[in-house]
Every structure is written in C-alpha cells, then in structure tokens.
Amino acid sequence: KQEVTQIPAALSVPEGENLVLNCSFTDSAIYNLQWFRQDPGKGLTSLLLIQSSQREQTSGRLNASLDKSSGRSTLYIAASQPGDSATYLCAVTAGGTSYGKLTFGQGTILTVHP
Amino acid sequence: ETGVTQTPRHLVMGMTNKKSLKCEQHLGHNAMYWYKQSAKKPLELMFVYNFKEQTENNSVPSRFSPECPNSSHLFLHLHTLQPEDSALYLCASSQTFPTRGRGYEQYFGPGTRLTVT
Numbered sequence: 203k204q205e206v207t208q209i210p211a212a213l214s215v216p217e218g219e220n221l222v223l224n225c226s227f228t229d230s231a232i233y234n235l236q237w238f239r240q241d242p243g244k245g246l247t248s249l250l251l252i253q254s255s256q257r258e259q260t261s262g263r264l265n266a267s268l269d270k271s272s273g274r275s276t277l278y279i280a281a282s283q284p285g286d287s288a289t290y291l292c293a294v295t296a297g298g299t300s301y302g303k304l305t306f307g308q309g310t311i312l313t314v315h316p
Numbered sequence: 317e318t319g320v321t322q323t324p325r326h327l328v329m330g331m332t333n334k335k336s337l338k339c340e341q342h343l344g345h346n347a348m349y350w351y352k353q354s355a356k357k358p359l360e361l362m363f364v365y366n367f368k369e370q371t372e373n374n375s376v377p378s379r380f381s382p383e384c385p386n387s388s389h390l391f392l393h394l395h396t397l398q399p400e401d402s403a404l405y406l407c408a409s410s411q412t413f414p415t416r417g418r419g420y421e422q423y424f425g426p427g428t429r430l431t432v433t
Contacts, residue, residue, distance in 0.1 A: 206358070233420070245320075245406055246424040291359065295420060302347070302410050302420030303372065306359040 204229045208292055208307035215282055215314055223277040223310045225292030230270050233295040233302075237266050237277050240289045240309070249290075250277070254297075282314045319343065320425035322407050328431045329397065337392040337428045339407030346412040348390040349422065350382060353404040365390060366412055397432045404429050 205228045215221055225235070234253045238246040250259045250266040252275070258267040265278040279286060289309040296303040320341045329335050341348065350362040364372035365384040379401075381393040390407055408422040 236421070238424075243404070243427075243429065245322075245426040246408075248421060248423070251421055293359075302422050303364070304359075304361065304422060308356075308358045 206307035212311040238291040322425035339390040341409035345409040
C-alpha cells in the first residue's frame with residue numbers, strides 16, 4: 203500500500219526566505235506526482251505536476267523536483283511572501299488505471315510572517 | 317459556473333438525519349471522485365466513478381452512498397452518520413485518458429464542511 207509522508211508538518215518563516223518542503227513515498231511505481239495548495243477550509247489548487255519521467259517542474263517562484271527511484275520529491279519556494287501561507291499537500295498518482303488514483307500526504311502547514 | 321462546484325458548502329446534521337451532498341463539474345471530464353479530509357489525517361479517497369460506473373470503493377461504510385447519474389454530476393447520500401464522520405468532503409474530476417504533459421490531473425471543488433451532532 204502506497205504511503206506518502208511530508209516533512210516538516212509545520213513551518214514558520216519570515217518573509218523573503220527561501221524554503222524547501224519534503225515529500226516521500228514508499229512505492230516508486232507512480233504515474234505522476236502533484237503538489238497542491240489548500241487555504242483554510244477551502245478546496246485544493248494544483249500547483250505543479252511532475253510526470254514520472256521528469257526530474258523537475260517550475261512555475262514562477264515554485265520549483266518541484268522528483269527522484270522517483272528514491273521515492274522523494276521537494277517543493278522549493280523562493281522569496282516567500284505572506285500570501286504563500288497555506289497547507290501544501292503532496293500526492294502521487296498510481297499507475298495501471300485509466301483515471302487518477304491519488305494518495306496524499308498529511309501536508310505541511312506553512313506560515314510566512316511579515 | 318466553471319470548474320467543479322459543490323453544494324452545500326456547510327452542513328450540520330443530526331445522527332438520524334438523511335442528507336445529500338452534490339457535486340457538478342463543467343470541464344467535460346469522465347471521472348469523478350469523493351474524498352474525505354478529517355482533522356489531522358491525510359485526504360482519503362472514498363469513491364471513484366469512471367463513465368458513471370463505480371470503480372473504487374475504498375472500504376467506505378454503507379452509511380455513505382454515492383450516486384453518479386451522469387458524467388457531470390456526483391452525489392453522496394448520507395444517513396445515520398456518526399460524529400466521527402464530521403469532516404471536509406471534497407469532490408474532484410479528471411479526464412480518463414492522460415492529457416499530454418498533465419496526466420490525469422484532478423480538479424477539486426471547494427468542499428462541503430459537514431458537522432454531525
């Protein structure tokens with residue numbers, strides 16, 4: 203059974219810092235990996251999607267890497283801003299189905315203070 | 317309306333009530349999903365419908381009964397719930413074939429916050 207772990211569980215940083223969120227998964231037979239953002243009481247917004255054949259994806263100040271063989275992914279946030287405060291979720295998609303079967307980590311709660 | 321919508325956004329119900337959650341997607345997708353998000357637990361997949369057929373039931377208690385009348389609508393019928401069923405229920409949708417570079421990317425609704433008293 204696939205298990206996804208995110209470290210740290212919570213992170214508080216001053217504005218402007220660069221930071222790294224970590225995600226690990228136990229079964230490397232994944233189709234892709236997604237990073238989501240969730241604001242309190244809200245749904246999920248997809249940030250980055252990395253296919254299993256890719257090593258990294260970038261969007262603005264966000265960069266996600268994937269090391270499938272070691273079962274790890276990192277989300278790098280450059281020059282953090284208070285508006286980045288949210289819960290960040292990592293999820294992997296299992297292969298072998300015609301739809302996306304996602305397994306989520308527990309999330310990292312990020313607080314960026316002015 | 318665009319994307320994935322869910323109603324109601326908030327629901328308070330007693331343990332003997334019967335209620336339904338509704339999800340609608342306007343993205344032309346063929347797969348729809350129900351997830352449960354409880355405090356201090358990872359998001360859990362509950363059900364998957366692929367072309368209106370249920371393809372996943374992740375050992376969900378029978379007091380949760382899904383219904384998918386067509387590819388755009390998904391319901392979750394609730395009856396005789398327990399207080400531990402209080403959670404945020406999220407609906408999502410996706411294509412059933414991998415879109416180039418995006419795979420089976422799922423799009424989520426805003427969720428229904430359910431409180432069982």
